[in-house]
Amino acid sequence: MGLRFRSAEVEDAEWMTEAVNNPEVAKYLITVYPCTEHEVKEYMKKRLKEEKHKWIIAEKDGEPAGSVTVSPGEGRTRHTAWLGIYVRKKCWRQGIGTALMKEAVRVAKEFGIRRFMLGTFEGNERAIGLYKKFGFKTETTSKGLVYLDGGWKDSYVMGLDLAPCEPRITKTALPQRTKGSILTKQLQSENLTVRQLMDKDLDEVNRLQNCPESTKSTTKIPPITKEATKKWYEELSGRGGSFCCGCFENQKLLGYTQFSGGRLPFANVWVEEILIDMKAKPTATTDSLIASLIGFFERYGYHRIFGEIPETSQVIVRSLEKHGFKKTGAFKGYYFIDDHYVDALTYAYT
Numbered sequence: 001m002g003l004r005f006r007s008a009e010v011e012d013a014e015w016m017t018e019a020v021n022n023p024e025v026a027k028y029l030i031t032v033y034p035c036t037e038h039e040v041k042e043y044m045k046k047r048l049k050e051e052k053h054k055w056i057i058a059e060k061d062g063e064p065a066g067s068v069t070v071s072p073g074e075g076r077t078r079h080t081a082w083l084g085i086y087v088r089k090k091c092w093r094q095g096i097g098t099a100l101m102k103e104a105v106r107v108a109k110e111f112g113i114r115r116f117m118l119g120t121f122e123g124n125e126r127a128i129g130l131y132k133k134f135g136f137k138t139e140t141t142s143k144g145l146v147y148l149d150g151g152w153k154d155s156y157v158m159g160l161d162l163a164p165c166e167p168r169i170t171k172t173a174l175p176q177r178t179k180g181s182i183l184t185k186q187l188q189s190e191n192l193t194v195r196q197l198m199d200k201d202l203d204e205v206n207r208l209q210n211c212p213e214s215t216k217s218t219t220k221i222p223p224i225t226k227e228a229t230k231k232w233y234e235e236l237s238g239r240g241g242s243f244c245c246g247c248f249e250n251q252k253l254l255g256y257t258q259f260s261g262g263r264l265p266f267a268n269v270w271v272e273e274i275l276i277d278m279k280a281k282p283t284a285t286t287d288s289l290i291a292s293l294i295g296f297f298e299r300y301g302y303h304r305i306f307g308e309i310p311e312t313s314q315v316i317v318r319s320l321e322k323h324g325f326k327k328t329g330a331f332k333g334y335y336f337i338d339d340h341y342v343d344a345l346t347y348a349y350t
């Protein structure tokens, strides 16, 4: 078989549109079909601009046969990368998926990636068989994440070690938990307001994004410039279905949650970032933000809430569990915090 690899180009949008609209390919991707060539093109233009993102095409006898992406994480997760793969239906079972996986692993190693991650759905035996062949193991099972073939199906996140993640945080080094009754009393005595972030809050957001201790629950590493905060806020506002709620005491921002509301087949709330001022009232702030997130979820009838948080962010972990979130697994060594690799605990709320 004459197989060669090359980088993706915007011109690939044509065959890709045909490939990702094939029902048997489409149903296991996170893109929702039918999608137009224009949509595919716009998406490609955006991704191809990203410096670290690598998009590889496999050509069989001169014709495009499949695609794999390697998307490295940022900041505290920059030692990780996420993989996405598909092969044109007419080219299945000819070893192209295997060849693309080998190439992706080679590229990820070249980038210095230590942990390779991917997500897949219940029932996708072809892909799961392929991933297992490369040594990927399931780290998280998110129950009912996607609506497929007339029912809610589970999603799995699988991980592969490409290099050791050492040193790991030890259990005894994790911050100690506070008793629940104390938390409740503290919350009742606070006078906090939760509302959508607004343009006038950007200086406060930037102050918070520059607190080294507070950013440890996120991928962000200070210093964060005012321009970067503004860009983050504008991108958030420009994406349909994305929200950011802040918790305030008077005009002072004590923390925020960034989240998005997905559409079918992913009609869930996705927690993207929780950043809390650890020097002010962290417990009461987190409780207020989580309660307001659940309020949003209930008001609009979403199916589940999903999120992940470093195991070291015990104030947030504690609040999630207190509000009824259930642990679904852990991405191993996903964050690098204070010179240690730390698991990301994954949670779901129903």
Ligand SMILES: CC(C)(COP(=O)(O)OP(=O)(O)OC[C@H]1O[C@@H](n2cnc3c(N)ncnc32)[C@H](O)[C@@H]1OP(=O)(O)O)[C@@H](O)C(=O)NCCC(=O)NCCS
Pocket: 024, 025, 026, 028, 029, 085, 086, 087, 088, 091, 092, 093, 094, 095, 096, 097, 098, 099, 119, 120, 121, 124, 125, 126, 127, 129, 130, 133
């Ligand atoms: C998953 C996919 C990429 C596999 O591509 P492919 O080119 O057919 O894969 P290969 O021919 O290299 O086969 C690789 C391995 O997949 C597994 N596999 C393939 N078909 C399978 C099937 N019907 N049942 C179980 N395992 C299967 C086997 O482990 C196989 O290895 P083997 O041939 O040594 O037994 C392709 O089927 C696809 O694009 N599916 C739709 C999109 C998708 O699901 N993407 C992944 C989203 S998470």
